[in-house]
Amino acid sequence: MNTGSIRLYSYWRSSAAYRVRIALNLKGLPYEIVPVHLLKDGGEQHKPAYADLNPQELVPVLLHGNRILRQSMAIIEYLDETWPDRPLMPTTARDRQRVRAIAQMIACDVHPLNNLRVLQYLENTLGLAQEARDAWVRHWVAAGLSAVEQVLEDNPSTGTFCDGEVPTLADCCLVPQVYNAERFKVDMTPYPTIRRIVGECLALDAFDKARPEHQPDAQR
Structure with a gap:
């Protein structure tokens, strides 16, 4: 499956990032984890480089090629619509x-x-x-x-x-x-x-x- 590059900015204990990891795994999509430590040094999510990716300064963010995707629920529906195999939504x-x-x-x-x-x-x-x-x-x-x-x-x-x-x-x-x-x-x-x-x-x-x-x- 040629999915292009998928990078997930994630924190291990974030439940929002956790749900996206589950969805990626269920879809069988390969991805790279980019850790964002939410506590270290006052929270890496507040650093300018990450805030440029997500002005809310929250995880997760998913990069698909040059696309920057935010909000876990919207990310999961994007994955489901982009790769319809193994659907995460019912048919009706x-x-x-x-x-x-x-x-x-x-x-x-x-x-x-x-x-x-x-x-x-x-x-x-x-x-x-x-x-x-x-x-x-x-x-x-x-x-x-x-x-x-x-x-x-x-x-x-x-x-x-x-x-x-x-x-x-x-x-x-x-x-x-x-x-x-x-x-x-x-x-x-x-x-x-x-x-x-x-x-x-x-x-x-x-x-x-x-x-x-x-x-x-x-x-x-």
């Missing part, structure tokens, strides 16, 4: 809406409230102790996962994965958010459907290779 409009809705519940409503820059603001600017900051994370992650669990459980569209029998954009978003939940010690007991789906995902090589601990910049 109704099912595509459901997948996008689940993905956006996570990426738009849950993830922003436990993003690094929000946590740094709570701790460094508002003066919250780490215990209070982590309680904030657990509250909003639990609220979001509770809603996702209700959407997934006992729904005929839910299969081995969030929608049917192949991974979709929704699974690309769910797995990294569960990683974050476990990192902040959220009790996952109330979410059996989510836990089952994540287990099925992580059994696949594409998801396993995308795990934070398997990245070249992972802190060991």
Whole structure:
């Protein structure tokens, strides 16, 4: 497959970068990781060279040839439209809406409230102790996962994965958010459907290779 050069600016523990890594692996696309350390020296994402690539100073950024692509959800849909083999979206409009809705519940409503820059603001600017900051994370992650669990459980569209029998954009978003939940010690007991789906995902090589601990910049 001649894909041209693909470079992903990524941080090993960024859930937004994690979802793009999953998508690239599911599509079977070769890519190069360019690490951006979000904590070192005040955050490499704030350096002028990176800010030129992304004025938001966030990861990920994907370079495809001379194209600069930003925002993980838009990047994943770009990949799916550019390389339609191994699609990450269902074939019908109704099912595509459901997948996008689940993905956006996570990426738009849950993830922003436990993003690094929000946590740094709570701790460094508002003066919250780490215990209070982590309680904030657990509250909003639990609220979001509770809603996702209700959407997934006992729904005929839910299969081995969030929608049917192949991974979709929704699974690309769910797995990294569960990683974050476990990192902040959220009790996952109330979410059996989510836990089952994540287990099925992580059994696949594409998801396993995308795990934070398997990245070249992972802190060991």
